[in-house]
Amino acid sequence: MKKYDIAVIGGGAGGLTAAIGAVQFGAKTALIEKDPEPGGDCLHYGCVPSKAYIKAAKELRDAKKAAEEFGLGLSGAPDFSVVKSRVQDAIAEIQPHDDRKRLRSLGIDEYHGTASLKTKNEISIDTGETIYAKRIVIATGSSPMIPPIAGLEDISYLTNETIFSIDRVPLKLVVLGSGPVGIELAQAMSRFGSDVTVIDHSGLMEKEEPEIRELAHHLLSEEMTFMFNRKVTKAQKKAEKIGLTVEGDSGTTQEIECNALLIAAGRKPNVKEMGLEKAGVDVKDGKIVVNKKMQTSVSTIFACGDVTGEYPFTHAAGQEGKTVVANAVFGVKQSVDYTHTPYTIYTDPEVFHLGLTEKEARDEYGDNIHVYRSDARHVDRFTAERNKTGLVKIITDKKGAILGAHAIGTLAGDWMQEVVFAKQHGHKIKDFSSVIHPYPSHGEMVSKAADQYWQKRLFEGKVPKLTETYIKWLR
Template sequence: MNRIKTDILVIGAGSGGLSVAAGAVQMGARVVLLEGHKMGGDCLNFGCVPSKALLSEAKRAHAMGGGVDYSAAKDHVHKVIETIAPVDSQERFEGLGVHVIREYGRFISPTEVQAGDTVITARRIVIATGSGPFVPPIPGIETVRYFTNENIFDLRERPDHLLIIGGGPIGMEMAQAHIRLGSKVTVIEGMKALGKDDPEAAGIVLEQMRAEGIEIVEDVVAQEIAESGGQITVKTSNGNFTGSHLLMAVGRKVNIDKLDLDKGNVSYDRAVKVGADLRSVTNKRVYAIGDAAGGLQFTHVAGYHAGVIIRSMLFGLPSKAKTDHIPWVTYTDPELAQVGATEAEARKQYGNHAITVTRFDYHENDRAIATGQTTGFIKVMVVKGKPVGATIVGAHAGEMIGMWAMAIANGLKMSAIANTVLPYPTLSEINKRAAGAYFSPKLFDNPTVKKVVGFVQNYLP
């Protein structure tokens, strides 16, 4: 048995783990990194990167009126992964000075983790194991062939009729990608499709998807799954749905089962139990970041968490994670982006009397008119002159939300957005016009303002 001592042990080479390893080793810490599967984790290999690559090909097919071969689209997906992979590779991190071990890790004591035939003793241990697809125990599921985000991108033959159980972001993105690549698509959702987003904004996305031919069935629970004659049938509380392929997209399960957390004195339920500082509540030597910390499940959250714990681990400074400035995007067409509180959340948190909701529509923006992308809107939730949330649905919403993420993260006022001069014509002017809409009533409907203007015009030379 080999034994290693290190300053920091990182379990998991996904977005968060790689960020910690790279940052820590370049600032002088000894770092060991464990990865039992693929370097780059879910995001590079099964999630963000391949899904956006497939959506890009599907959008091209939609613009051309068809004509993009399904297997060629998958070739593009894997080419994109191969292009990005060197940035996350074992060779790159070993070049930085990280000791990379390609084995799964499991605790054998509160300070020791075993990976293969190596035992690592570490001053600080970071759990960055991410999550995988959750497949609920629907009767019959074990008897049929189904796909998840971990293997759908390896499918080479276009599904004739893709059934998708789950109407969240993954399910809806894959639904639109496949309808545009020539498949028939049915989405079965037990509650509301895109139910975690602002319902008005989600409604615009769903309207577009239905217009493209996607069948979206809501408030319907899958009760049984069966396969016969090469066809899969999902029996539900509201009838049966039959297709050629099945994609399970009902949620995510945190990857902690192999860690033997009990032996590490690390408390957990569905994820590692941590405080605001992302430290284990029962073993202060242990941190959990990203999906393993049990909060928002986004790649950029894992990267943010990495910065939070590096401040604590390397410099001994207090550092806590927040969530009110975290943006997220669903990459459908139109895109749906959110940062901070939705309108419903803001009204519940601050009360109707304290909140102002300001909005602006895409169809009033000159660039949107010029490019034919007039579907969508922005609305911003404002409390005491500061944005506390923003919702954008429309073209390039994921790019547009960045201005509001910066404003909320830095406590900026609406005046900071309104005072910003933006090039004309750009979609980003929608942000500025939304800020202007907040101030318009204060300027144009204010009797005091009119009196002051009248005084100046009548009495000043």
Template sequence: MQDIKTDVLIIGAGSGGLSVAYGASQMGADVTLLEGHKMGGDCLNFGCVPSKALIAAGKHAHAMTTGAPFGVAPVQPEVDYAAAKRHVHSAIGTIAPVDSQERFEGLGVRVIREFGRFVDARTVEAGPYRIRARRTVIATGSSPFVPPIEGLRDVPFHTNETIFDLMETPEHLIVVGGGPIGMEMAQAHRRLGIEVTVLEGSKALGKDDPELAAIALERLREEGVDIREDTKVERVSGTAGAITVHTSKGDVTGSHLLMAVGRKANVDKLNLEAAGIEYDRAVTVGADLRTTNRRVYAIGDAAGGFQFTHVAGYHGATIIRPILFGLPARARTDHIPWATYTDPEIAQVGLTEAQAKEAHGDAVEVLRFPYHENDRAIAEGKTTGLIKVMVVKGRPVGASIVGAQAGELIGLWALVLANKLKIGAVAAMVAPYPTLGEISKRAAGQYYVPRLFESDAVKRVVRAVQRWLP
């Protein structure tokens, strides 16, 4: 057993772990990074990057069938499913060097390709190494949750960790789970010419504003995705190519099965008890992201809460301050945005309309502006969608968007909430014309409509001033 002493030990080389490794090493700390699987973690290899690459392939196919309003004759695309998957792997391969072992070793990080487990409060064993660190960061991420459904283990099924390696074209893909992963994959596969059925035990896209979710789900249904809500999966049977999912509302038979019912934090193999670290479904942390062992932090999916790549990166940046300088730092959640990359996209930051009204009651004003009144959306035929901004005493507390490029547009509102800006900051912004960005400015302007344009007092003042002006 080889002994290593290090300033910072990071367990997991996903988004959060790599953020800490980069920052700490560049500021002079001795950094050791453990990764027992793939550098770059879930996002690069099984999540964000491959899913968006497959969605892009679906968009190209869909565009060939929807050009009639623009004078372009629709044609039925010839889809090479395997080639679409090669595009997915090309995207992963292009990004991979940024997250590679070679790059981080070049930055001075000691990279060990082994899984780690605690043996005491300060020591982690990884393969032939025993590592003692001043500070340890758990950044092990999460993996697909596979529910204990009767018969599931006896039939072939996919998760997001295997679906992108499937090269044969599914005839009929059954997706269990109507959350973001399930709906994104459902629409992408449907656009590539595959029959798709989604089974959701509750409401599809149930964590999003229901008004916005309904708009996105209507589009998916129009495109031919069979979405069955309030449908409980009871058991699974069959063989490869003929899998039957037995539900509370009847049986569904398809050629392939994708399980997309959620994720679980990767904490089981860490032997956290040996280090005095409490956990349940994820590691227990405070607002400072410290665990019950004061020398150990947990970030990203391993710490529970929002399971987004950008949150892991944010957590990583947050804990650099305490682990390198001993200074306090706390992670916030009120300014964290997220997006679902269906078409139309759904994006959210801060409180939804329902959450804002529950928290602030009648003090909430909901500002709305539809895509169909935006000139760029009209020119491009992307008029489906709207924005809602929740405002309390002149300060936005949340924004919800459904429509084209919602994931891009939400960034402005994330900036507003992060810096606690007032609605006037967006209203005063000059957006280039014509852009979808004007939607945010027009929504902000709605705050002043009753205060300026519908106010009898303002009109009386204006008339009085006009009489005195030369």
């Protein structure tokens, strides 16, 4: 039986970070991955292919808008095989960063197979091998959650794991779920030419600020149909179509038809048939329970990424993987902290989220907060590009420390990064006013929000009277 310092089960973002970090620090490391190549959901079925879809869809939308505005003729349907090729090319270019050959070159022993725990230190692989490790890291990710819908097993439906393999755009598409996965793909497919309807049991972007949520709903409604506070209770095959029974909160039902159904109703951690109970690993609500050190109920076993259900984003999994290395390899008792971890919903325009919302801040701090806003209509770059849709909202405590920052706008996930840096390193909102942004840039949205801090300090209250007196005295 081979013995290791660290054995990682799963080659997604969290698992790769843990494995590569461990081996680079000198730990004898093994990685077990069931798929042909590592990379996880993000590379093969999530972040990378979806962004390729989104980019291609935006180019088509922009081409149509430009043709109309400049009086050009544009006809015909897009060649969807080009879109599919783009997806595969993007995956192929990124794959070498994570492939088995590179892992071996780093000194990692990589195994191709499905793993399960035999004990708190032993892993059984379905190839017939068993390995021993002082520390085990579970990073098996998540998979699409399929809701209990009558007749669903009798139809062919899409998930994020299969939609990138389709050969043509469905004439009518129903998307079940309006979370980031569902809404991003819904907008992309609409721009490719599909008539899209989104159905959700709640509403759109309910974790976001009300004004951002409302603006996003208004803009997205121009490209697709929403059916909120509804659920699909039955599905059946109807010739070349799919028939769906949709039930509202009041119990009323209606029948709709589509050519394809995309299920994006959430994710479930991959914990089944892993032998967690044999090792004594606690699982609650289908998620592996971990402490802030990413340690499970068993001291020798850690977990990171979607399998914990904590923060289902690739960048968070990478952050957790680093925490695992610190604790599992060095025992430094480092804790993971999501306080400064942002996320972006990659619709067009993008929606950015960092920290507390205004409501959350008021619940925690009462009225001892300040809220600063800026609007894209007052930023020259947005005006010059004839796209004046966007806003920024920054929430601080009474001393100006950043509690939360939220935005919607073109590439908001990029130009809001300076706020992430500022929050993480303890800078206050006033500091943005002294940051020089190239003119004209989208980032002026942030500095204009910060300017309001000085406007309140310098032009309200006692300060204006004092400065007036001082100026008169100088004269």
